[in-house]
Amino acid sequence: MSLTMGIGPLAAANRNRLNADLSAAPAHLxxxxxxxxxxxxxxxxxxxxxxxxxxxxxxxxxxxxxxxxxxxxxxxxxxxxxxxxxxxxxxxxxxxxxxxxxxxxxxxxxxxxxxxxxxxxxxxxxxxxxxxxxxxxxxxxxxLGHPRDPFHRVDTRRSSRRVTVRVGGAVVAETDRAVALFETGLPVRWYLPREVFDVAGLSDSDTRTVCPYKGIATYQHLTVGGRRYEDLLWSYVPGLPEAQQVSGFVSVDDSSDDVQVEVSRA
Structure with a gap:
C-alpha cells in the first residue's frame, strides 16, 4: 500500500511532491x-x-x-x-x-x-x-490477506474530540471517547465505543473482510427510520497488535451521502 498505492511515492497518480523532478521516471515502477x-x-x-x-x-x-x-x-x-x-x-x-x-x-x-x-x-x-x-x-x-508491506503502518490515538455520526439526518452516535486510526495511504478512521450506538437498531451481518495490518473485521447493519443500512459498521475483535486500541470499537462507512462522521472540538 504505502509505496505503490494511495499517497505513496510510487503510486500511479501521486499528487504529493518530492524535492526532485520525477517527470522522466516511468509510469510503472x-x-x-x-x-x-x-x-x-x-x-x-x-x-x-x-x-x-x-x-x-x-x-x-x-x-x-x-x-x-x-x-x-x-x-x-x-x-x-x-x-x-x-x-x-x-x-x-x-x-x-x-x-x-x-x-x-x-x-x-x-x-x-x-x-x-x-x-x-x-x-x-x-x-x-x-x-x-x-x-x-x-x-x-x-x-492475513496479502504480504505485509514493511513501509505501511497503522497508528491509533485516543481522542477527546467530539465525534458525531449522522445517518439519514439523524444522530445515531456521539462520543468524546473515540479512537482515531491513522493508516498509510488512507483517510483517518474514527472508532467509537460500541455502547454509544442504540443496540435496538443493530443486527449482525455475515460479511467478513481481512486486513493484514488490523485483522479480521466483522460487520453489522444499522436500521434508522425504518431503513436498514447494510454493513454500515465494522469492528476488529480481537485486532492485530497494531489495532489493539480499537479492538471492540466500531467504525462507520461514510461513503454514502446519507452518512456523515463529524469531528469537532469537545
Whole structure:
C-alpha cells in the first residue's frame, strides 16, 4: 500500500511532491528488497515453501508480492503447464500446478525464467498466488490477506474530540471517547465505543473482510427510520497488535451521502 498505492511515492497518480523532478521516471515502477524474514506457505497441511531469502516486490498499483528462491520451494509438488503470460515490465512468465494429496491448484506458481533487464533479481525466483495456499507465516505468525508491506503502518490515538455520526439526518452516535486510526495511504478512521450506538437498531451481518495490518473485521447493519443500512459498521475483535486500541470499537462507512462522521472540538 504505502509505496505503490494511495499517497505513496510510487503510486500511479501521486499528487504529493518530492524535492526532485520525477517527470522522466516511468509510469510503472518496480522496487524490490530482501524481506529479511522467514516465510512459509502451507496447503493441505503440507509446507510447500520455506525460505529465509524471500524478495518482496513492490509494483505500481499492486499489493506487494513475495518471490522465493526455487531451491526453497517443494518443486516435487509442481507440474509445469502450458500457460504463459507476458508482463511488459517483468517479462514472460511460466506457470506450474501445485498438487498436495488430493488438492490441486492449477497455475498457482509462476516464475520469470528470463526476466527483463529492469528486474534481474527475479531470475531463479518463484512466486505463489497468496489465496491459493491455506496459510502463510512470517516467522511463526500467520499473515492475513496479502504480504505485509514493511513501509505501511497503522497508528491509533485516543481522542477527546467530539465525534458525531449522522445517518439519514439523524444522530445515531456521539462520543468524546473515540479512537482515531491513522493508516498509510488512507483517510483517518474514527472508532467509537460500541455502547454509544442504540443496540435496538443493530443486527449482525455475515460479511467478513481481512486486513493484514488490523485483522479480521466483522460487520453489522444499522436500521434508522425504518431503513436498514447494510454493513454500515465494522469492528476488529480481537485486532492485530497494531489495532489493539480499537479492538471492540466500531467504525462507520461514510461513503454514502446519507452518512456523515463529524469531528469537532469537545
Amino acid at each position: 518496480l522496487y524490490s528488497h530482501e524481506a529479511g524474514k522467514r516465510v512459509r506457505g502451507v496447503v493441505n497441511g503440507e509446507t510447500v515453501l520455506d525460505t529465509e531469502r524471500a524478495v518482496l516486490l513492490h509494483e505500481t498499483g499492486l499489493m506487494p508480492q513475495w518471490y522465493v528462491p526455487r531451491d526453497d520451494v517443494r518443486t516435487d509438488l509442481l507440474t509445469p503447464t502450458d500457460t504463459s503470460t507476458h508482463c511488459p515490465f517483468k517479462g514472460d512468465a511460466a506457470y506450474w500446478t501445485l498438487t498436495v494429496g488430493d488438492r490441486t491448484e492449477v497455475d498457482a506458481v509462476w516464475s520469470y525464467p528470463d526476466p527483463l533487464p529492469a528486474v534481474p533479481e527475479l531470475a531463479g525466483l518463484m512466486a505463489v498466488y497468496f489465496d491459493r495456499l491455506d496459510a502463510w507465516l512470517e516467522e511463526d505468525e500467520q499473515v
